[in-house]
Amino acid sequence: MAYRDFREFLDALERAGELKRIAEPVSPSLEITEIADRVMKSGGPALLFENVAGPPHRLGTPNPRSAVMGEPPLEASLGQSQRFEFPVAINTMGSRKRMSMALGVADFEEHAERIAALLPPPIPKSPGDALQLAIRAFKELKTAIPKTVSRGPCQEIVLKGDEVDLTQLPILTCWPEDGGPFITLPLVFTYDPATGKRNVGMYRMQLYDRNTCGMHWQMHKTGMRHMEELASPSPLAPPGERGPGGEGFGSKGTEGSNAGVAGQGFESSPSPLAPPGERGPGGEGHQPSKARGVEIPPPGTLHVAVALGGDPAYTFAAISPLPPGLDEMAFAGFLRRKNAELVPCKTIDMKVPADAEIVLEGYVDPTERRLEGPFGDHTGYYSLAGMFPVFHCTCVTMREKAIYPATIVGQPPMEDGWMGKAVERIFMPMIRLTVPEIVDIHLPVEACFHNVAFVSIRKKYPGHAYKVMNAIWGLGGMAFTKFVFVFDEDVDVQDTAQVLFRLGANCDPGRDALHSRGPVDQLDHASLAEGFGGKIGFDCTHKWPGENGFSRDFPKLIEMSPEVKSRIDALWPRLGL
Structure with a gap:
């Protein structure tokens, strides 16, 4: 509405x-x-x-022109x-x-x-399909054209x-x-x-x-x-x-x-x-x-x-x-x-x-x-x-x-955290249009949105995570992201517990890190220079044989068999738990 x-x-x-x-x-x-x-x-x-x-109001930063003239x-x-x-x-x-x-x-x-x-x-x-598509697009987009009016309440x-x-x-x-x-x-x-x-x-x-x-x-x-x-x-x-x-x-x-x-x-x-x-x-x-x-x-x-x-x-x-x-x-x-x-x-x-x-x-x-x-x-x-x-x-x-x-900003969480979360969710379809292997992205409010990205992907080949890292750093405002963590599609990146578990279990910092440099938020005081600094990506996915020099057997994740889970699901209501 x-x-x-x-x-x-x-x-x-x-x-x-x-x-x-x-x-x-x-x-x-x-x-x-x-x-x-x-x-x-x-x-x-x-x-x-x-x-x-x-x-x-306490007004600061005097006009330099006034200061030159000796005015207070x-x-x-x-x-x-x-x-x-x-x-x-x-x-x-x-x-x-x-x-x-x-x-x-x-x-x-x-x-x-x-x-x-x-x-x-x-x-x-x-x-007929073409007509239906056109009608649907028209219904969605007809309200996009702004109207000009001669007067408005803002000029009372x-x-x-x-x-x-x-x-x-x-x-x-x-x-x-x-x-x-x-x-x-x-x-x-x-x-x-x-x-x-x-x-x-x-x-x-x-x-x-x-x-x-x-x-x-x-x-x-x-x-x-x-x-x-x-x-x-x-x-x-x-x-x-x-x-x-x-x-x-x-x-x-x-x-x-x-x-x-x-x-x-x-x-x-x-x-x-x-x-x-x-x-x-x-x-x-x-x-x-x-x-x-x-x-x-x-x-x-x-x-x-x-x-x-x-x-x-x-x-x-x-x-x-x-x-x-x-x-x-x-x-x-x-x-x-x-x-x-x-x-x-x-x-x-x-x-x-x-x-x-x-x-x-x-x-x-x-x-x-x-x-x-x-x-x-x-x-x-x-x-x-x-x-x-x-x-x-x-x-x-x-x-x-x-x-x-008005709003205020400061140490998170703040009101702007929910604005950022809405941006993250609403623009996911546009991100997937450019990088279709992405399943989901989470930009933690604690990291001010643009500093850290947790990304899940449908991994199709060795090194796929690195391709996604570079794609993220080429996506408009996401170019400012300093830390990118890439996970398999079965990881819910909105769940920090799952993210930290897979990060600790699947990532070797010496092998699975990609270092880069590029634009960062101009407000980032930790960067090498104003607006320019380092970036790092971590491949937290299941490693394929021979991927990036990996020669060991990658173990299976511990999971219960579907048959047992189904039997316990049926039994659960009678257990009083």
Whole structure:
């Protein structure tokens, strides 16, 4: 099912006994984190803090331009205490049940089954088969095409210019040594300046002052690539196709009447993957901002929109490892079985979910960097401070009585563990499409998902495990995996006891290890260099005669005979055990 908005999702959680309202005054600086951390680690409910109050935001990392001019570091000047007008919702996806509810299903494995039914499509044996396949695919994919609407609840309140004040949001300072408050559940919308294709990602954003934030775009992230492409555009990209904020922006046409006026039809492109500049009148590749007579960010900057809240399927789509070019809003529509509704922004040439709680409109200057961090990260350690791009907010739009969604990360297990588990299960069909011998994969939350992978395979030949290790290191986000353990198909890799038993019994570290090097998570502080380090794979499978120099007889696993097991099954009820 699709949720009308974030608050409908919260209502569903409350009806299911999965949400607890907190009326006591609690500060967004450290206190919400401590409460949420205890609840997350004990398997507790989602929390809605209705009385958020405390000291003004402690803002760090002063603007280097101000420091050069001798100005003091910026501090919030809002008095000794501040009551925030926005409730804070946290841990809304912090269990298997809530993660499944967020995706509108009884269990998130249902979405894996839907994807598996589409990948790969069987070869039709008759015209009738072909028609049935086409009908089934149409039913599953018809909701993938986003719709443009002329207005949405996310724009019930519009703040521009001096009215913009991000310090009024209950942005969490999560851990004692964090560099300041951080927005932790932002859906960051950017466009590829060369192709105009949309990307939605999730990147933490440190609050600097009333209208600027850090944008934690790491070297591997799509947002960083978009910014770098804008700074050094491809010579093959026609000027009019360099997307929002690029030179020649909007030169392909002007605002038409199909979007933002009537605003209730589907986007005019036949495919959700088509570049925005080819989506017909009103598409994002045109120049509606000037036509609407509103402020436009400086030339040469990348337009960026940040949405908070909305259907939780948007959040899951933003963290999903989608194939290159696949629109996250299209994937969200597939998940929720209802087209995502997008509304044009007020000051930039972007579209955002109409049902969002809060939207920040603005831009990033490719030439500007500012100190960001430290930040208590999902690794369980603080990621160090570094120089990152800066987001300038030109406009804030929001719903009446908006709710601020947040999460925290730290030493596992945390809420993000269930987001990661849903990613693991839902994308298994896509992994098997590339590496069909894989039976299952388990990415332990204790190892931060990407550090360790337990993999079971249908072993067909000597050295098969090594082939799978190398395949894993070539699979998108799984390229960051540092430790890969490969097991036979009869091992349930979701069961740590089975995994450790077979690892200890079947693996010789001197013979069965494969050492490699390659990209790792940029936040990995143990790596050889930032973003680059060592990897190792272990073959924990039953060894074949002569495999990798193995010359001994490999013993059989101890198991009872099926006949005896059957007799005892029949006898068991009478044993009183």
